[in-house]
Amino acid sequence: MTPVRAYFPSIFVIVAGCATAPPLEEISESIPAVSTLEAGFDVAVQRKLESEFDSHLNPENLRAWMKHMSSKPHHVGSPWGKQNAEYIAEKFRAWGYETEIEQFDVLLPIPKVRIVEMVEPTKFMAQLREPVLAQDATSSVMEDRLPGYNAFSADGDVTAELVYVNYGIPGDYEELERHGIDVKGKIVIARYGGSWRGIKPKVAHEHGAVGCIIYSDPKDDGYSQGDVYPEGPYRMEHGVQRGSVLDMPLYPGDPLTPGYGATKDAERLDYREAPTIMKIPVLPISYADAQPLLEALRGPVAPAAWRGMLPITYHIGPGPAKVHLKLEFDWNLRTAYNTVGRIAGSEYPDEWVMRGNHHDAWVFGAADPLSGMVSLMEEARAVGELVKSGWRPKRTIIYAGWDAEEPALLGSTEWVEHHKAEISDKMVAYINTDGTGRGFLRVGGSHTLEKFINDVARDVFDPRLGVTLEERARARLAVNGSEDFDREDLRIYALGSGSDYTAYIHHVGIASLNMGFGGESGGGSYHSIFDSFDHYTRFMDPTFEYGVTLSKTTGRATLRLAQADILPFRFTNFADNVRKYVEDLIELAKKKREETEKKNKLIDENAFVLAADPLKTYVPPTKDTPVPEFDFTLLESALARLERSAEAYEAALARFFASGKSLSAEESQQLNAILISTERTMIREEGLPRRSWFKHQIYAPGLYTGYGVKTLPGIREGLEERNWDEVRQYIGVVSEKLDGVADAIDSAVALLSDE
């Protein structure tokens, strides 16, 4: 543990004591950095506001709302989903928000037929049903319940030999090739994990498979991890992970209205032509249903890294297990109800700070999404209390309860697409939450907000341990041996996809954050019927103390973004993260070059064959094209310039505050407009290669990882997929984007220095 940041005292020295500050020239090299709090506010006023905000928070509200909202299935299109949207709207209104429910009509296929049966060498019919448990009240609620399925699977009726493909990601198919195994015309069975689920059927289809089964291995979230439900929180034998398999790395949201809102009268694609819908049938099953199928496989024993925790020898196949997979869906539109409440800003009504969390679930969704939703609601209520006491935010604050996140981020994506111009014009930042638990604060987001959110985390206390969230997170990094444990600000992770920030950051370039607590509330209820109020209140955050702590954290972030005279965007951390990404890329290119050389040499020398067991089938790999030397100079120069500009902004801010000057309202707005524009500058209208919807050039979800982020994706995916021309092109593109950010920062510096 490092002690509390050394510059905290400076809040008082400089702000309160600027009259006695030494002359500027003497301290120019040593002016202490200005925290995002002291740069933005009258600190005492802001702290008083935040402490008043805190005083309104009550964990019992979270409990009551979660219990109510999770009492029935509430996926998009369900009666209880609509009821929840209205329930949130009613609360928002009662708390003083100007509230509306915005509707979109989006495609959500629901299954009519689901059959998985083994027809050879023995007969077995998969149960495909989660049981009623006495210890779980809602497990007996059957009405409106969605069965276990993968949304946006194709219809299909196929019978074929089965092949076990591990996680079903590209590297697994390379391993299959070494064994001489082809999945063409076969049904593959993959375990959850190793990638976002939608990658599995996509890659299976690319390799010619005709069907895909995904199961939850007990190694990943079942008995291997801990006691299973209801004794413990982990996935019991019949628990099924539902989930979307829409090809969201291409574009999320309604597959029929790419890039524009799915309003009632919008023009729509035929679902049979929508490029993001899977081309083969795919279904998730439980490990109780998977075990007989896997046990019936023969062929090579699966490599060590492929083996799960079922009490069997994992074989690859193909066959002799032969499986019949039949799936039929209705292909209906459903109405998504987004609840949106606002309080208009008193000074900058056209600068919007937005918070969002989805309210739809796969079934009862206590953890996912309601744990985050009720935390957002309590935050909104407490802000409402501030307003009732006469306070008004300077900027407009918007709270959203999104519908239809689960199938494909439909509610938020359609809303963003529909309001794109206005959002691009007005949105300062978007702060997302989703399911949350107990443990450590986890933050992902735009690195221009990294310093800001660290400052927030230094002001909120862990409810159990009496230290700040930042100190606890830092202690864990230190104990785990992270090299970043003593970095001035803790790193936040870069955003890939997986929740409603996606359209904001990747499509429009809105600086975004995603937050939640975790690390001490593991379990295996995810997307099963057992993600219930009973499960949550026994195993996740029984007292809702971390839920309320999340409200404190996101509430502070919201209030500070709404109130700041100078918005808390900072660029040294951004530049430092980009440096890391650039260094990673240069290292990746070097490693790939060396690995290719080594592999090709081993092939020339027949080493793979000599090292393989002569009694087993082994197909050696073929040679790869050599990896050229890339010229990263342009990128390195742009980065160096970015670093200088970022440092200059810090120095300019510090000098500005040390000088005791202040900005006029107009200057302040001008500066903030520049700051807001920086994330927009990272957008390129043409988008990324082969997916124009994704426009951010610093972050993107991976084409072959799904939720997993790829930083500097144009270059990185070019390298990973061996598109050398793309690498060269995107070195140029990214360099230009970094130059654009530096330009913006430079004009902010100029503005501050003119004062």
Add this chain to the structure above:
Amino acid sequence: MTPVRAYFPSIFVIVAGCATAPPLEEISESIPAVSTLEAGFDVAVQRKLESEFDSHLNPENLRAWMKHMSSKPHHVGSPWGKQNAEYIAEKFRAWGYETEIEQFDVLLPIPKVRIVEMVEPTKFMAQLREPVLAQDATSSVMEDRLPGYNAFSADGDVTAELVYVNYGIPGDYEELERHGIDVKGKIVIARYGGSWRGIKPKVAHEHGAVGCIIYSDPKDDGYSQGDVYPEGPYRMEHGVQRGSVLDMPLYPGDPLTPGYGATKDAERLDYREAPTIMKIPVLPISYADAQPLLEALRGPVAPAAWRGMLPITYHIGPGPAKVHLKLEFDWNLRTAYNTVGRIAGSEYPDEWVMRGNHHDAWVFGAADPLSGMVSLMEEARAVGELVKSGWRPKRTIIYAGWDAEEPALLGSTEWVEHHKAEISDKMVAYINTDGTGRGFLRVGGSHTLEKFINDVARDVFDPRLGVTLEERARARLAVNGSEDFDREDLRIYALGSGSDYTAYIHHVGIASLNMGFGGESGGGSYHSIFDSFDHYTRFMDPTFEYGVTLSKTTGRATLRLAQADILPFRFTNFADNVRKYVEDLIELAKKKREETEKKNKLIDENAFVLAADPLKTYVPPTKDTPVPEFDFTLLESALARLERSAEAYEAALARFFASGKSLSAEESQQLNAILISTERTMIREEGLPRRSWFKHQIYAPGLYTGYGVKTLPGIREGLEERNWDEVRQYIGVVSEKLDGVADAIDSAVALLSDE
């Protein structure tokens, strides 16, 4: 793959063409190295001898002998064990060897009572019995069969709560401490693996446990690894791994006669006072018997690295499972029959080259030990054929079939202790084999023989792939990314313990080798009744082609050691390995210092507590004494000197051969005596700290790893166990020993240079 060593052509240039060699001064810097083959022999004569030797080898002999010898249980003291000793003796005699059976009377306790039962929270009686299988002929042979047990367990009758301790090694007890769990008065259950088995009850006893159960988790050699017997080679649910738990890292061999032969009239300790006998009862069980016990445990969920592959959540306990463990042994002496056959050397009868493999098994022992034993027998037979055709070895060759290896290396250890003076005087080298399989040649041993055995491996071909054993092994290193893959000679591993070389190398300082094939014959029959002829011939080396290849390899080694004019000891590889060990040690000291500092700092900052789940019991670690800076200068100087001497010997050899000179018989014997003495020089009569029987200062089995080697053990174990004074003392001891080796090498150089 690197191509065949470049100096092979030199065999012909220098030996056959020395008349035209350039003048010495011109080539002094570029004289090619001399291989161990060309330095030792008339190469053409030796190659002819070896090719004649090969021509006598027949895999069908291995099959017939294995079938016969594995048909009944043949542990020490069993009728069939004695029969096998006599069978080998009869063969040796028939093949022309002067043969005797040397007897020792050694302690081997055999169980009279074995009970493992769970008494709470439910009743369960462990079966402790391996089943009869139709596919395995000897599984129905019950007469004389040893049940599943750990030899040299204590008698005991204890009932106590159970605690799961993972592998039961010291680090696991640190983890238990973090959970606030004490094993005092408890019975521990540990899984096989992570250390030699005898470490588990020893460490359990040190922590106050009253009993120890060891089981075979399916993760380690059961269904997780592959199909179980009889479908595949892996351990089936009732398979039990027998094995010794005598505290062999203290001293192996008969516990009642430490340091001297267990002859009929030898003075003996009372078994109740023998320091190497375990102090608590310990019993191995199958995973079918272990599962109910483990499943009944509660308490914390075991850390991820502790979890095996049973379909349960692994908990640590203690309890509520309470277990009754009752064991009673007879404590009888048994007669060990060592079969020893010799052919006296024609020129140097008092220089002995010895080969050995044990013949006793836990039960039927087809793989362990007969696969190696029959390979040794075929080698002995082929050498016998050479002798019958009129050839005589220059040195005496001795073949041994050891008894009583399994319980504690009893046969070989007593033989070595009994003949210690003569062995120390006459033994050139000892070459051990034990169970062998299919795949890659694996060699461990004294690094003064590393170059030699590489030269042998460059002359023997893999029976399947048509490349040399060295090329195959190198291909595997290359594919696995080993940094040593292009080293001129492949590294051999350093010897710890686990087979009959132990007394030779560690007690007397005889240069030793240990060899076998493996890597493609994995399985889980080890020390169970299913280590049978049926199992071996289905899954291990069905054609015995690798068994015969082992005969070719060890046979060449034996013949070259027996014939060499200049013995093939070389020192540059030895020095290179010692350099690696020294660098490892310096790195270890540094790492330990840094880790201690880091840990103490984290404790000061309360980071462990802050990083732990506040809802779980967590006991933070306490501070360690800082690790001082050690002065390694002495060791580094000794190493540098050793390297110079080793290089000088290579140069002297090369010059000598280039000069066309030759040694007189007397000079040759003088040189060889020096070479033989080098390994003896590594011995220190006082032995290692707390275990005087182990005298080698470069290698030893680890006090807390068992079979696993510790290099430069005096220093290394001092560091590991935080005995700083010992570290300082042994830096001096080892430096002196290295100086001694350098002295010997220098006198060899002088002798060659005088010529």
